[in-house]
Amino acid sequence: MTGTVDANRELAAFLRTRRERLRPKDVALPERRRARRTPGLRREEVAELAGVSVDYVVRLEQGRGLRPSPEVLDALADALRLSGDERAYLFDLAQQRPSVARPTTGQAADPVARLVRDLSPLPCMLVNHRFDILAWNPEMAALMVDFDTVPGPRRNTIWMCILYPPMHGFYRERERIIREGIADLRAAWAAHPEDKELADLVDELTSHSPEFAEYWAQRDVRVNARGSKPLQHPRVGPLTVEYEVLMPLQDPDQRLVIYRAADAQSQLALDALAQEVRSAPRPLRAL
Secondary structure (H helix, E strand, O other): OOOOOOHHHHHHHHHHHHHHOOOHHHHOOOOOOOOOOOOOOOHHHHHHHHOOOHHHHHHHHOOOOOOOOHHHHHHHHHHOOOOHHHHHHHHHHOOOOOOOOOOOOOOOOHHHHHHHHHOOOOOEEEEEOOOEEEEEOHHHHHHOOOHHHOOHHHOEHHHHHHHOHHHOOOEOOHHHHHHHHHHHHHHHHHHOOOOHHHHHHHHHHHHHOHHHHHHHHOOOOOOOOEEEEEEEEOOOEEEEEEEEEEOOOOOOOEEEEEEEEOOHHHHHHHHHHHHHHHHOOOOOOOO
């Protein structure tokens, strides 16, 4: 069971996996003729690059309860060539990022929920840091799934993508979408170490999806602010959407996700779905 975040153990595993993915030439170190018994950089090479002792790196990778300073974390992040998202994840695990006030409820604020509706005909939804769907407009329901048919506790984009059968053929680049979603979820997991609901979600997905378990163990970290998703819709056929993620300043753990057509053919598909919404006797209800 994953439980809430064991920061020491996760920090150790994360540093180890980031070290093992690098080769000497990635960090401008000479290759040695002696064969390497383990993948990636050696601990002494990381220590040299970060300006710390080898013993310190060993103790960090053994999860021995060290609390690295921000300066040491910066040095390790530079040595391991971490991305911006990975660096933030490292600081979260070490509890060195400044905390911010977070909303205590999982509800959509009324002004933001109204904004979701006002953005029609662009498909739009509001999710929290766990990717629970808090609000949506009819166009998003027409594009993805009628969310009213999904039990409230299961209205979660990661859970639906991986474990909800009606969604299994929806993403044409399913592996990429799942990998990106899991990398984003991992960043939220480290930033919310006491969130039991999030830990339970990770436990459930790990237990019921070998696919999720495999990718989660790779410890990729990436916050997805924008991108594209090729879709296969059961009624209007293939289309590609571009998405943009916005964060309300007063609710920084919530995300407004907006879809737009990536090309003319996709725009025709979205227009057809919007027409379905307008002509439906009982339009798909939005929160």
